[in-house]
Amino acid sequence: MTILAFSGSPRAGSAVSHLLRAAAALAPSGTTVAFYEDILSLPHFSPDLDGPCDSAPAAVAALRAQMQSADAVLIATPEYAYGMPGSLKNALDWLVSAGSFYQKPTGVLSASPSEVGGERARSGLLLTLEALGAAVVPEASFPVPFVRTKLDGSGLVLDAAFAEKLEQALVALAATVPAT
Ligand SMILES: Cc1cc2nc3c(=O)[nH]c(=O)nc-3n(C[C@H](O)[C@H](O)[C@H](O)COP(=O)(O)O)c2cc1C
Numbered sequence: 001m002t003i004l005a006f007s008g009s010p011r012a013g014s015a016v017s018h019l020l021r022a023a024a025a026l027a028p029s030g031t032t033v034a035f036y037e038d039i040l041s042l043p044h045f046s047p048d049l050d051g052p053c054d055s056a057p058a059a060v061a062a063l064r065a066q067m068q069s070a071d072a073v074l075i076a077t078p079e080y081a082y083g084m085p086g087s088l089k090n091a092l093d094w095l096v097s098a099g100s101f102y103q104k105p106t107g108v109l110s111a112s113p114s115e116v117g118g119e120r121a122r123s124g125l126l127l128t129l130e131a132l133g134a135a136v137v138p139e140a141s142f143p144v145p146f147v148r149t150k151l152d153g154s155g156l157v158l159d160a161a162f163a164e165k166l167e168q169a170l171v172a173l174a175a176t177v178p179a180t
Helices: 015-025 058-069 086-096 119-132 160-175
Strands: 002-007 032-036 072-077 105-111 142-144
Touching (some): 002 160, 015 160, 032 058, 072 160, 105 119, 142 160
Parallel strands (some): 002 032, 105 142
16 A cells, blocks of 8 residues: 655755654555655646646646555645645645545644644644545644654654654554555
């Protein structure tokens, strides 16, 4: 099975991307984790540009193909001004007509240096994912407060209890997909 680790950060060296890399390293055996970290390649969404996969802009078609081939998604957002980054909302708008998230098992994380861990952004993200029909997996969905104490600049997990929580999140997400 394949889990798509979907970073909602537009930033190079992002804490959210480090978080997803750390989670991937803890995935159960038999799980492949693919990464989407190309959010800045997407054009601004407009319904005027929104066509079927074979006529969509190349970056959009690539995103839709990655979503299509994933059995489950682990999405993570930073918090910008109490919301998700505009670039992440833009990516999700491109996925509406494709139905990419419909019934897709999805873990929903946020991370921030603050004590609420980006929970306000995560709340907004959950609302959008509800509109898209994602099947949110509660055990794989939580905010990560004080992210700089949990991961170092290279994405190494610094906190054993947190590593355990991340590992359990990946196990829960993988368990949503029947073995083939
Ligand atoms: C424009 C901007 C707005 C931000 N607003 C918030 C905020 O409202 N709440 C918060 O906890 N952190 C806020 N932050 C801090 C980010 O959450 C923090 O930089 C985080 O590490 C970004 O994630 P990233 O490293 O994955 O890009 C903001 C950062 C920027 C650049």
